[in-house]
Amino acid sequence: MSVPSSVSNNLPALTLHLAQQGLAAPDLGSAMMPVLDALVGNTSAVGAAYFQLRAPEQTYYPRATCGDLGPEPLRRALQHGGLPATLPIVQALQGHPDVLFFEDTRLMPEAAAFAELAIFGLCAAPVYDRQGQLVGALLAHTFEPYAWTGAERTLIRSVTSLLGLLAARLDAEERERDAHESALRALGLCLEARDAETQGHTDRVTALAVQVARRLGLDETELRALRWGAYLHDIGKIGIPDAVLRHPGQLSTDMWTLMRGHVQGGLQLATQLPFLPQTALDVIALHHERWDGGGYPHGKRGEDIPLAARIFAVCDVYDALINVRPYKRAWTHQEALTHIQAHRGTHFDPRIVDVLGEVLASAETAGEPAQAVLA
Structure with a gap:
């Protein structure tokens, strides 16, 4: 499903709505859910997930998920295995300023691991902290090859830019809370x-x-x-x-x-x-x-x-x-x-x-x- 024209025409209102929800959220996982819902509800993505860095393990684990994540082995792999920092898709996101769009992961070495999981259409957005460290990654996917439309790319870039700002703030707050707790x-x-x-x-x-x-x-x-x-x-x-x-x-x-x-x-x-x-x-x-x-x-x-x-x-x-x-x-x-x-x-x-x-x-x-x- 491509982006309805009503959503494309009213993108500023959607972005503002998501910003208000994110700013009111008590934690990072809660802030991500409206963004993931917007992606799955207004693009052809059938599922989406936000992965956050767990520094000691240098692995990005899911903090929020939405939609169809595929069969149980795939869900389990994402939930428990996460995305290691050495994974090619994570390496590709390091230092990349924009969302990466893959129409067919089988044709792209950076995304080949997802083709093995029967994910063929993929977009991946980096999230950085204030020091420029990659602290998170937003992924949305389809289970068949898919050419992301211009309207979808605009929507995805818009909401993921917002997500980056929210995630950087909330990640810093969570790190501060962890330090307080210790x-x-x-x-x-x-x-x-x-x-x-x-x-x-x-x-x-x-x-x-x-x-x-x-x-x-x-x-x-x-x-x-x-x-x-x-x-x-x-x-x-x-x-x-x-x-x-x-x-x-x-x-x-x-x-x-x-x-x-x-x-x-x-x-x-x-x-x-x-x-x-x-x-x-x-x-x-x-x-x-x-x-x-x-x-x-x-x-x-x-x-x-x-x-x-x-x-x-x-x-x-x-x-x-x-x-x-x-x-x-x-x-x-x-x-x-x-x-x-x-x-x-x-x-x-x-x-x-x-x-x-x-x-x-x-x-x-x-x-x-x-x-x-x-x-």
Whole structure:
């Protein structure tokens, strides 16, 4: 199908519409989908995909796909194998300023690998970052040789130029988020080393909280904020003296007052990081609140406690119970789960207790110990 004249005549409006959607998108994959939809809907391409560079592997993996990607072996090859930087089509895109159009990939050495996958009509657009590095590639295809029309080439160049601007911005933002995440996790591990926590608590409780949250339907942006809050949940303990933090027995009243103060201290420190989303701050500030209002520091109850904090509270207690602490032995999985279920509707949100049980049971059903979900 060639570009309808109505689309060709209204290309500026389409480009503006795609720009507005892309600028409002929370991540690169979401920003790509309207562009891919426009290509498949308004050209003869039957399928399209955006591939983004994963630097350590020097391979471009799909972040968004649309339309017919062919039989399962082809989809699997694209999804898991990606486009290695050494692939001739990627080499051809390196430094190329324009979209490459192939009417028959069997006749072009740069695209011969696609002919082996029964893709014969192909267009490939490079996406560069601000430093001129190839960070992505947009591909659209047909399963038979095809001569791309002038109108289609105009449309493809227009939307891929827009995509390049969006992808460069969003790629930079994602790299910055990745750097933030690595730094926050490192900080959490440093705090863990000073605290009386069992080694690995930070990663275990974060992994468990993410699994519970995913089952509850949180999206990727919410999951990232939950992870960031989990990494820093006890950052306020940096101001707690070792004599209190590592005390082997029951805390005195004065010690307990100091220990409880780590929540407000942690929030004060965390708010100095302007990139932390509110959900992450909620986890830090409110993970010691209780469903029945008996927690601290504010005595919030029920759904007045943000969902991320309620999720993390259950997972934090579970992990603390099943691991050795200076003041206790490690409980078994069943002992810990029984304790948490006994406090369903008092300490913990009943729905989250149920979902935690489902997550842990799924590991056992798969023949793994319940603790395997924390790995």
